Amino acid sequence: MLFSGSLSAPLPPQLRAQPLESRRCRMQGSRTEVATRGADREYLQMGSYTPPSWATHLQARQKPKYCLTHLPTPIHAWPLPGLPSGVDMWIKRDDLTGMQLSGNKVRKLEFLMAKAKQDGRDCVITLGGIQSNHCRATAVAARYLGLDCHLILRNSRQLADQDPGLTGNLLLDRMVGAHIHQVTKEEYTQIGSVKLGQQLERKLRAEGRNPVVIPVGGSNSLGTWGYLEAVAEMEQQVAPERFTDIAMACGSGGTTAGMALGAHLSSLQARVHAFGVCDDPDYFYDYIDDLFQGLGASRDAVGGDARSMLTVHQAKGAGYAMSQPEELETALQVALQTGVVLDPVYSAKAVHGLICLIQSQPEKWKGRRVLFIHTGGLLGVYDKADQLQPLIAGLGTSNRLAVEDA
Structure with a gap:
C-alpha cells in the first residue's frame, strides 16, 4: 500500500513542469581547461552519445544523452587524517557535478x-x-x-x-x-x-x-554508462600518471559497476575498492555481474567478471543510513583537516572503511596511489545534526560580539 496525501495533489497550471531554456556550458578543470570528450555541449540539451573507443563493443550504439552536469569534476590531493606514511591519497570531486547540490x-x-x-x-x-x-x-x-x-x-x-x-x-x-x-x-x-x-x-x-x-x-545497464563515461573523463585528467587503486562507496551498485568495468577496459587499469553501505559483498558481486550482462559485457566478452575487477568491502556498520559515532567522527576530522564534507550515508562510511583497511595493512598500501570518488550527498548531514552536535560542541567558539559604540 502506498501512503500519500496532499503532497501528491496536482500542481496548479502555472507551476506545472515546463522545460528550462538551454544554455551553452564550457567545461573546465580545476586549474586548466581539460580537453574533455564533448566539452562544448548545450546545457539541458539532448544530443547523441558516442562511447569511448574501448567501450564500442558494448551494447551502446548511438544513444541520447542530456547535458545535466558541470564537467570535468576536479581531482586533487587529499591528505586524509590517520593514513600511514607512504600512501598517496587523491579525491575526485563528483560532489561537484551540479544538479542542485551535486552527486554521482x-x-x-x-x-x-x-x-x-x-x-x-x-x-x-x-x-x-x-x-x-x-x-x-x-x-x-x-x-x-x-x-x-x-x-x-x-x-x-x-x-x-x-x-x-x-x-x-x-x-x-x-x-x-x-x-x-x-x-x-x-x-x-x-x-x-x-x-x-x-x-x-x-x-x-x-x-x-x-x-x-x-x-x-538510477542503477540499471543504461545508467551504468554514466560512469563508463566518467572513466573516459578520468583518463584525460590523470594521464600520464596513473592511480593504483580507486575507492568509493557502493549503495545501489550502478556507479561501482561503471567504474569497475571502465577501469578494466580503459587505460586506467586500477583496482576498484567498493565499500558497501548496505547488503553484503556477494549481493553486490552478483548484481554488478547482472548489470554487465545487460551491457553485453559477459566474462568472455570483456575478459573478467565483477570479482576479478573489484573488491567489495563491508562498510554498512549499524545499517543503511544508520551512523555509528566513529563514522561521524571520521567525517568531522576529514572536514576539519581537509575542508571536504562527507555525507553520512555513503562517503563517510566508505572513507572510514578505507582508512581502517589501510591502517590494518600499512605495508601492503605503502607506495600506492589511491583515488577516492566523492559521490556527493551533502544534504544528508542535516539529518544527523543531533548525532553530530556533541562531537562539534567543543569546536571553535560561539559568543555574543561586544559591539563598541560608534
Missing part, C-alpha cells in the same frame, strides 16, 4: 532522462530512502526538463503517515514540486522496489499519464 546520480540521469524524453514520457517515478540523494537529483532534473516527478520514499512505520517535513533533501524535493508517496520500511522490504514502482505506474497510467520508472539509485 546526475551522471546516470543524463542517460535515463534522455531515454524518458525520447520515449515521450510525461512523468518519472523513482524510489529511495526518505533522504535519498538520487530522488532529489531526479526531482530537480525532471523539473528542468518539463517532467513531473513522483517519489516513493521509505520511512519508519511511526512516521510514514505523517508529513515528512522539510529537512535536507526533502526540502529540495518539495520546492521543485515532487509528488511524495511514503511507504514503511517493512512494506518496502516485503513488496520490493520493482513492484512498488509498478503499482504507482499502473495508477498513473489509469489517470491518463505516461510514466517511466527509474530504478533505485
